[in-house]
Amino acid sequence: MRLPLMAADPTKIDEAESIKMLRYALDRGVNYLDLGYPYDMGRHERLTRLLSRGLEDGYRQKVRVGAHLPSLLVGSSSDFDRYLDQQLEWLKTERLDFYLLGGLNRDVWPRLKELGVLRWGEGAMADGRIGGLGFSFHDHFQALRDILEDYDGWALAQFQYSYMEVDRLPGVSGLKYAAEKRLAVVAAEPLGGGRLAKEPPPSVAKVWADAQTTRPPAEWGLRWVWNHPEVATLVSDMSTMEQVAANVALADGAQADSLTVADEVLISRVRDAYRKLRPIPCTTCRGCMPCPQGIDVPRLFELYNDAVIYDDMETAASLYRRERHRIDSCTDCGICADACAREIAIMDWLKKLSGAWDKK
Ligand code: SF4
Ligand code: SF4
Structure with missing residues (x-):
């Protein structure tokens, strides 16, 4: 079952309401919970401890949980154990179902590999602290392919995938390649971090209006991702009970390969209308990299x-x-x-x- 994942911004948290939202979703079949990339460990600790309270009373058994290694903060191989053990303690659990090496790209991956992260991950699976090793990713197809070729034990890959990313980061090619390698693919930010659900700019609004569709843009965005049979699940930030209820209801009716050719044409028109608004004609080809000062x-x-x-x-x-x-x-x-x-x-x-x- 492909269902949305709960995530939350701990700076705006109403704890009781958040736990209610989490349990509402888990009671209705949401089966994967992503703790999010820990840019800031203090913030991550607050969120993880809150989720641990939400997962009491038998809810931990209802859901698979994935946490991310904060790769940007890793300075030495001893950090692998340190971060994982912290996250286990904050979540009050002895095991994470998936541990994702966070934010891999062509620069981060060689560094972690050099520090022995695969050997370490195999050890953490052997001692039972993690069920499967995965990664979250932000780069192009070639970098994804290199990571997949380097290790045949990956269980899961998570990357940004919405109708705006069909041909980039790593796009539909990456999605199909990872699925062929039998990884569970988690589509992150299916609505562009909520931005595809907002009031669109006039040129995009005109495309929707001309199509005389009754579906709101958010529904189109989620249905487009669910339409891919290679997507195992998607993860979407939700901040209100209304969003949770709406997304769970949509997930129940979602089907792979259900969009028509006319639907796909409409989405490509919307995509083109957005892209015409880009001020910098950058294709993110990365031909200008590396920068000697490390500027991306x-x-x-x-x-x-x-x-x-x-x-x-x-x-x-x-x-x-x-x-x-x-x-x-x-x-x-x-x-x-x-x-x-x-x-x-x-x-x-x-x-x-x-x-x-x-x-x-
Ligand atoms: S080489 Fe030019 S187009 Fe390519 S990523 Fe750099 S700035 Fe963008
Ligand atoms: S230091 Fe500045 S000008 Fe030089 S490669 Fe990096 S971004 Fe470009």
Whole structure:
């Protein structure tokens, strides 16, 4: 059964209401709970301890739980045990069903591999602290393929997948490849972190209006993801009981391979209308990488383009801080601009982005 996963922002938490939402979902068949990527361990601890209370009274047995290694914080191999044991303690459990190496990409994965994370993961499975080893991922198809080729024991892969990512990060090719390798694929952010469910910009609203559809955009977004038989489940942030009830009801009626050709055409029109709003013509090809200062230019351009097309600079600024980008370390060396086949004025754009985010 493909059902949405509960997640929550601990800064806005009403504990009693959150536990009620969690249990409502679990009582109706939600069977996978993702603790989310721990950018900030203090925040992660608060959320995990809250969920542990929600999972009392027999609810832990109703759901599979996945937690993420905070890869960005890992400095040595001893951190693997330290973070896992902390998470087990906060959740008051002796075992996590899945442990995901968090935020893998072409830079993070070689570093963890070098530190012996696979050997460590095999040990944690052998001693029973984790049921299966997986990873969350943010990069293109080739990087996903490299990770899958490096180890044949992966149980689960989680990456961003909405109708805006059909051909990127790692897109439908990555989805099919991972499923062929018999991994459970978890689609994260099926509504673009909620942004595809918001009031759309006028050009996108016109596409929906011309189609005379009675389904709201959020329903279209979820149905589009569920339409893929390769998706094992999807995980979506929900902050109100109404959202939980609506998503659980939608999940009950969701079917793979149920969208018509006309439905797919409508979604591709919506996608094109959004993409026309992107101010930076970056394809995230990563041809400009690596930067000697460690600046992830494609990711920054992706954050900015998303901020503009979804009219949501606040989320982009928050991700910029959480992912610890530092545009101010740019030395204007020009290596990235020389390598960009699309001749994007990268340094000019970086100054603009720095103005938008570094001063907040
Ligand atoms: S110009 Fe800045 S972002 Fe580009 S490669 Fe040089 S240091 Fe990195
Ligand atoms: S090379 Fe140009 S198009 Fe490719 S990721 Fe870098 S900035 Fe974007």
